[in-house]
């Protein structure tokens with residue numbers, strides 16, 4: 001309960017530029033060469049020991065150069081998962097008894113290691129394994145993860161310092177922010193190294209022990225993150241990493257009486273499947289598992305007739321195509337009045353066609369490849385359908401090429417029917433659907449957007465008319481957990497725009513915020529009476 005000391009105050013980590021000639025660019029290029037040259041050890045880590053999983057093999061390749069092997073995973077088996085549950089249970093008593101200062105120190109050291117000596121290694125791993133450009137790797141693997149760690153320390157201390165505000169005479173009330181009883185199961189997505197690092201460490205900071213199942217396509221950066229945490233002093237068994245497809249791990253973890261929570265980020269169907277499994281097993285748990293999940297999106301930009309066309313164009317280009325549209329926050333549908341579209345269309349098409357797509361180790365590219373063959377096939381099918389469907393007009397991009405890497409050209413599709421699947425289905429790729437409408441129909445179109453997709457993650461309004469901004473904000477209040485005015489709907493910053501959405505987009509517990517950390521504590525209220533009564537009778541009894 002020691003939250004009275006003063007660790008360094010959190011400040012957002014500045015983004016390095018990687019401009020030609022900069023020292024960070026030289027460091028990054030050296031790290032890329034170093035990591036590309038070898039096949040990496042992607043073993044499980046259970047109780048601090050490396051362990052070759054007993055399950056099926058998964059090849060981890062560079063998405064932009066799919067013949068280039070980075071390493072091979074042996075998926076964790078049920079025996080590996082059982083060993084991890086045991087290691088988490090063994091580590092729990094000492095970890096939860098440790099002072100909050102000690103746990104914070106581990107996390108703050110991890111942040112400083114990542115800001116310093118580990119920065120380019122983990123950035124390079126994120127570029128090679130997830131096909132992020134230097135800038136996209138920097139804002140994710142370095143800055144956002146450093147921010148998660150530093151701000152979470154600050155928020156954890158606020159939570160522990162939050163104590164009852166009233167004491168009756170002769171009484172002292174206290175709150176004991178206990179960790180959960182059992183282990184937390186953290187399951188992380190391919191697209192953000194920061195999310196992969198945050199999901200196991202947030203519950204650990206609050207005193208829990210964790211089973212961490214990273215995404216196979218993020219495993220290189222995940223393995224390095226695990227090494228960094230060990231160097232920072234994370235004790236063995238507090239976080240147990242189980243690579244692979246997760247099927248055997250879930251078989252053990254979701255049926256185990258000690259499952260205390262799930263910390264998930266990924267697709268909506270996977271999250272719903274996990275929740276169903278928990279529901280099916282509900283009578284077998286010691287406690288009701290906390291279920292936190294941030295999931296899919298179909299994120300929008302809506303322009304008002306007063307919109308600045310340049311602001312709209314840049315919001316579309318960056319919002320839809322950075323990291324190949326593989327951010328849960330990526331703009332994948334836009335609604336644009338005809339008068340504004342007339343000023344935006346040609347330049348948007350020209351700029352989209354000019355975006356360079358390629359091997360991200362060539363730092364001149366704006367985009368890399370999509371994550372794997374499955375994603376590639378899904379996007380190719382969506383584009384074939386767009387080319388073949390009346391009412392859909394592919395005005396930029398629309399082509400794919402997987403001869404060397406999983407490349408999908410950034411694509412703009414004009415669609416006359418806003419109920420077409422282009423406007424409702426999450427493809428999770430660089431495909432932006434645009435619905436052009438008559439200016440006079442603005443209010444009708446916005447009202448239709450309220451329920452046109454099942455998600456509610458991010459959205460943006462582009463307008464100069466203040467009344468329009470206010471009206472859209474009110475009308476679309478429940479359509480986005482993160483709402484942007486005159487900006488792209490991506491790029492939330494920890495401590496500034498707490499991130500998460502509702503409806504089919506998740507439980508909206510807001511990653512990197514006190515509300516998330518609260519889910520990993522089970523408070524105990526303690527009342528101490530200094531001079532206790534010694535007579536059971538009340539005055540009214542005479």
Ligand SMILES: NC(=O)c1ccc[n+]([C@@H]2O[C@H](COP(=O)([O-])OP(=O)(O)OC[C@H]3O[C@@H](n4cnc5c(N)ncnc54)[C@H](O)[C@@H]3O)[C@@H](O)[C@H]2O)c1
Pocket residue numbers: 187188189190191192195213214215216244245246247249250265266267268270271273294295296297327328329426428457499500501505506
């Ligand atoms: N809302 C957010 O904050 C947020 C952030 C990032 C990504 N996402 C969403 O994530 C999705 C993309 O990520 P993805 O492709 O990695 O998602 P995914 O659902 O395919 O996989 C997520 C994780 O779940 C694992 N998994 C799948 N089935 C499992 C099972 N039965 N047991 C255990 N683990 C299992 C995967 O291996 C992976 O580690 C998109 O839908 C995107 O919108 C959301």
Ligand SMILES: N[C@@H](CCC=O)C(=O)O
Pocket residue numbers: 191192326327328329489490491492493499
């Ligand atoms: N927080 C990130 C998205 C994370 C999901 O992929 C953003 O705001 O762009």
